[in-house]
Amino acid sequence: MRGLAAPFYNTIVLLLGLGSGSSRETNIMNRYTAGFLTLGDDGACMTELDIDLVLVPVDGSEESHEAVDYAIAIAREYGARVHALYVLDEDVVRAIETGAVDEADIADDTESFTDSVIERADAAGVPHGNSIAYGFSTKVKTVHPGSVVLDTAEEIDADFIVVPREPVTGGPGEVLEKAAEYVLLYASQPVLSV
Template sequence: MTAHDIDLVLAPVDGSEASHEAVEYAIAIAGEYDARVHALYVLDEDVVRSLESGELDEADVADDTQSFTDSVARRAEAAGVAHSNSIAYGFSTKVKTVHPGSVVLDTAEEIAADFIVVPREPITGEPGAVLEKAAEYVLLYASQPVLSV
């Protein structure tokens, strides 16, 4: 790859330690290629169900994810890398084909990401570890180069 091949690096995150590490790699790659980095915060199934039932308010969820996205912003700015972020539902109670892996790939296509850095988390079953099963799916089906860390 040349520096012109990578303009945008996507880093799907869920607030876990593994996603912090993935962000570090994404920022390093973006810095190397003079690219931008986009952190996609993927919400877990329990949060999505609570949002859809009205038990949780979207503003509260945005506040909860803000500290992580602020951390990404600080690290990207310190490295001189342009950054952006978004939040996505990692599950749907209405569409069975929506899962964290598909959400990552759909977002990569929507934002025209050239490279994906996905955390490869151990299967813990812990609440909030949304991306632990998504890495394999992303590795198998992404049309972009993928680094799994």
């Protein structure tokens, strides 16, 4: 695999239909994903990926829900676990600190989203975990949503990342719109952007 300095990661997604089923995750897998192959510098196929843990960063947006479905489908296909990382936006955290937003409301929203991930993973028979992280630091300038996702991927030893590709709207709480391109450029793991 290429290191962090590589501008493009040499992973291709093969578009092959697999199996049959009625669940949304199965349909996603059937339509978009069958196997992932890594190419060497010479373009030769090196190996089929061995995926044990799929990381999916989320922020509660609709795009995050879709990314979770893809992550669960991939995890199920490879017999892997899925880990949802809920990334809190700087604006949300600052609003909590200043009292502009009720911390309990944010906690309820976060819990509701992570509960939906648990329900979908359980329904698909996929082992799961979740965590929450701040997508910024007031002390370290290099900490931002993309670096938080990549640091978490390394900490939990993720083999694959599914990142929601959110439209750039600048809306509060849509922290991952700032992270997707960074993750695509610098991840040492294969990344699927949806």
